[in-house]
Amino acid sequence: MARAAPARTGADAADRFETMYRACYGDLLNYALRRSERPDAAADVVAETFLVAWRRINEIPSDQARLWLFGVARRVLANHRRSARRTADLATRLHGELTHATPAPPETADYVGRAFRTLPEADQELLRLVAWEGLSTTEMAVVLGCSVNAVRIRLHRARRRFAGALQDDSPLSEYATKGLT
Incomplete structure (x- = not known):
């Protein structure tokens, strides 16, 4: 041995x-x-x-x-x-x-999709994480590698920009600019 x-x-x-x-x-x-x-x-x-x-x-x-x-x-x-x-x-x-897998696109009006595509990619991703993936701000912070507070601020700004883009591209905006509302 x-x-x-x-x-x-x-x-x-x-x-x-x-x-x-x-x-x-x-x-x-x-x-x-x-x-x-x-x-x-x-x-x-x-x-x-x-x-x-x-x-x-x-x-x-x-x-x-x-x-x-x-x-x-x-x-x-x-x-x-x-x-x-x-x-x-x-x-x-x-x-x-x-x-054979095809993701089901969310059902949205055309003007919503157009407004969404005008946003910066970072805003789009934040909004997708909330709406499509159903993540909370705490979960988003982990995914994005930042603080919960930073996510809240970014998400607030993204929502505000999206609301502005929706308002600009809404079918009703045409009537508002003509004074027909």
Whole structure:
């Protein structure tokens, strides 16, 4: 039965890791590049391999560190491939499901839609979150990443601009300007 190597101190582990990194980085990167479709995927594999090495620095055999790293990189690559395959399968399934899905547009008068489209995109999104998604100002603050008070102020202003746009585009505005109301 093999005995576990004594735990290294932080400085010893850092020195060993740095030596191993300098000696093996280029080989591992080439290994990953030859087996990956994209350079950024290869860089991720190498980074993850060295992360595992850092976490398990005391378990790496001193005389076979390079080979140990290749073994870890091989398993990391396999995990990346499985993840990519699952992602592709999910995307295919969702594409099939969503191909037939059509969002039901809200039933509104034409002038309401025209008025809504004249608003800035930020105002439109606030009003959609309230009207279509049914979110409260507290929930909107989480979605938008701002304070509840900021949401209330923005929503008040958006509603005011929308009311003004509605008034300008309302069928009744034609009568109001002619004095026929």
